[in-house]
Amino acid sequence: MPQKPEIPSFLTYGINTKTDDIGFVHVENVMDRKSLHNGHVPAHRHEQIFQLCFWTDGSGTYFIEDRLIEFQAPMFVFIPARVVHGFSVSSGSDAIVFSLASSYTDTAPLFKSTAARTPLVLAGPEQPEPTPLMLTLMQAGYERYRIAPETSQSVIRGLAIAILGEALSLTRSGRVPDESAAAVRIRSFIEEHFRDTWSITDYARALGQTPYQINTTTQAAFGQSLKRLIIDRRLLESKRLLAFTIRPIEAIAAEVGIPDPAYFSRFFHTFSGVSPREWRRQWAENTKDCLLTAIPDNTPA
Numbered sequence: 643m644p645q646k647p648e649i650p651s652f653l654t655y656g657i658n659t660k661t662d663d664i665g666f667v668h669v670e671n672v673m674d675r676k677s678l679h680n681g682h683v684p685a686h687r688h689e690q691i692f693q694l695c696f697w698t699d700g701s702g703t704y705f706i707e708d709r710l711i712e713f714q715a716p717m718f719v720f721i722p723a724r725v726v727h728g729f730s731v732s733s734g735s736d737a738i739v740f741s742l743a744s745s746y747t748d749t750a751p752l753f754k755s756t757a758a759r760t761p762l763v764l765a766g767p768e769q770p771e772p773t774p775l776m777l778t779l780m781q782a783g784y785e786r787y788r789i790a791p792e793t794s795q796s797v798i799r800g801l802a803i804a805i806l807g808e809a810l811s812l813t814r815s816g817r818v819p820d821e822s823a824a825a826v827r828i829r830s831f832i833e834e835h836f837r838d839t840w841s842i843t844d845y846a847r848a849l850g851q852t853p854y855q856i857n858t859t860t861q862a863a864f865g866q867s868l869k870r871l872i873i874d875r876r877l878l879e880s881k882r883l884l885a886f887t888i889r890p891i892e893a894i895a896a897e898v899g900i901p902d903p904a905y906f907s908r909f910f911h912t913f914s915g916v917s918p919r920e921w922r923r924q925w926a927e928n929t930k931d932c933l934l935t936a937i938p939d940n941t942p943a
Contacts, residue, residue: 681732
């Protein structure tokens with residue numbers, strides 16, 4: 643019998659329902675679900691939606707994959723589908739959240755960029771602060787959805803594009819290069835096969851390209867070789883499992899496609915600077931005041 647995932651996946655937080663609705667849109671305040679989480683949302687992800695979140699009040703700790711962000715409102719966060727995230731915030735904190743079907747990204751030109759497929763945080767002093775325009779648009783979307791949710795899909799989608807475009811312009815100097823169809827396909831193959839023992843030649847054969855063509859595409863789209871993209875994806879999954887599950891390191895090694903624990907430890911140390919055990923210890927120490935443990939899959943709505 644397949645093992646249940648230890649990092650839960652929701653449609654929106656606490657709701658396990660899946661949707662095939664390519665037009666799915668939902669808008670709420672974070673504290674609309676205060677009775678469910680009381681300001682402490684542990685590790686989870688959304689397989690089918692992406693989110694725009696604007697923190698209007700309060701402070702706390704936000705985590706995205708292996709990043710910990712101490713913040714004071716205002717803060718804007720963009721979370722693509724399948725990215726592990728959560729937060730622990732002070733009393734009085736609140737945020738507006740747009741949740742939209744990730745299938746929408748297949749048709750919106752903005753989402754064909756590498757930047758728009760990567761988590762984004764705007765909060766000073768290291769990053770630009772979100773602009774008043776972004777807040778105004780988020781508030782407008784919240785009010786529209788509150789009054790007429792059943793007729794708000796196109797409005798919320800349009801606002802989401804405008805808000806994310808504004809956010810990207812602050813961090814990318816207005817440059818949002820498109821991913822080619824070939825780059826999107828390569829990214830998809832990496833996601834599907836990074837656990838497998840595929841060589842670069844195996845990827846090339848499956849994609850119907852030469853290794854040179856693939857590396858030319860990945861360098862142009864992502865600034866990295868195919869080999870490095872695979873390494874980074876394995877490393878990310880390793881950190882997810884070390885941080886948010888209690889699996890033994892040997893099991894994590896096998897899960898990410900490196901069944902030899904000794905080799906996995908060398909791999910992890912090479913690209914992280916510490917051993918898997920030490921990385922887990924440091925993460926636990928840095929997050930000891932946050933509730934990051936994954937919650938059960940049967941959480942009530």
